[in-house]
Amino acid sequence: MLSKEHDLLPYLLGFSASLLIGPVRFQRLYTFFGSVKDAWYAKRSDLRSIGFSDDLIDRFLRFRDRFSFDAYERRLHQKHIRVVTVFDATYPILLRQIPDPPFLLYYRGNGDISLTSHPLPIGAVGTRRATHYGKTVTRRIIQGLVAHGCVIVSGMAKGIDAVAHVSCLDRGGQTIAVLGSGVDVVYPPEHVALYFRIIASGGLILSEMPISCKPQAYMFRLRNRIISGMSRGVLVVEGGKRSGALITAKYAAEQGRDVFVVSGQGKSLMSVGPEILLQQGAIVATSADDIIRELLV
Numbered sequence: 001m002l003s004k005e006h007d008l009l010p011y012l013l014g015f016s017a018s019l020l021i022g023p024v025r026f027q028r029l030y031t032f033f034g035s036v037k038d039a040w041y042a043k044r045s046d047l048r049s050i051g052f053s054d055d056l057i058d059r060f061l062r063f064r065d066r067f068s069f070d071a072y073e074r075r076l077h078q079k080h081i082r083v084v085t086v087f088d089a090t091y092p093i094l095l096r097q098i099p100d101p102p103f104l105l106y107y108r109g110n111g112d113i114s115l116t117s118h119p120l121p122i123g124a125v126g127t128r129r130a131t132h133y134g135k136t137v138t139r140r141i142i143q144g145l146v147a148h149g150c151v152i153v154s155g156m157a158k159g160i161d162a163v164a165h166v167s168c169l170d171r172g173g174q175t176i177a178v179l180g181s182g183v184d185v186v187y188p189p190e191h192v193a194l195y196f197r198i199i200a201s202g203g204l205i206l207s208e209m210p211i212s213c214k215p216q217a218y219m220f221r222l223r224n225r226i227i228s229g230m231s232r233g234v235l236v237v238e239g240g241k242r243s244g245a246l247i248t249a250k251y252a253a254e255q256g257r258d259v260f261v262v263s264g265q266g267k268s269l270m271s272v273g274p275e276i277l278l279q280q281g282a283i284v285a286t287s288a289d290d291i292i293r294e295l296l297v
Contacts, residue, residue: 144288
């Protein structure tokens with residue numbers, strides 16, 4: 001997506017901060033108006049003509065009347081939070097290709113946004129209730145991937161996500177944590193040490209949610225599509241049949257990404273998810289080499 005407009009950022013920040021305009025609605029606005037600024041200052045009649053409900057229009061107009069671009073940008077600066085928009089050349093290359101890319105991403109860290117366009121980003125997700133087996137195999141595969149020069153993308157959740165980040169950092173690699181909250185909101189809160197370790201290591205904390213935004217259930221589904229969308233392939237380690245990891249795998253398949261699974265042990269409930277994915281055509285990964293070999297074919 002390209003634009004010849006200047007000074008797009010204040011309006012994109014406004015749409016983002018409202019939590020009312022997601023990627024699909026933004027695309028409708030931009031297609032109709034052809035200008036981000038004109039979309040921001042849209043009249044009620046125009047918003048109604050593109051199918052926005054009266055309730056949505058009322059809430060957006062109330063938000064627009066009280067939103068301060070300058071105050072919001074000051075908060076970003078104070079918190080050392082940077083942004084990249086879908087109109088920027090530095091926007092993550094793979095993420096731009098998905099059907100509903102975030103129009104704006106917030107990020108925090110000592111790394112550069114170019115890390116999101118690394119040649120070999122690999123997503124790693126799994127259950128929050130990881131078994132000893134799951135943690136062991138995750139550690140081994142992730143460290144193998146780092147040895148091949150991969151960047152690890154995960155969600156900083158409990159369980160497999162945390163193991164993936166820590167295993168990457170322990171091997172001296174770089175990792176990206178995609179949050180289902182604002183980038184300045186550490187969730188889960190017990191991962192505060194991991195959060196700052198990722199930042200200090202040259203990795204990134206990233207989210208499409210506005211600053212200070214507390215996590216809500218629907219935000220994790222949105223977060224999952226970013227993890228898969230940023231990745232060449234996604235590794236799934238353990239998960240129940242309704243696991244969030246399966247949602248990420250579903251997004252990955254829809255986005256044309258390879259899905260890799262670690263075959264579980266016996267009849268563990270945490271093996272149900274991977275078995276479902278195998279039946280759907282996922283690729284078995286017993287080592288990092290299995291993943292690298294498939295991606296480099």
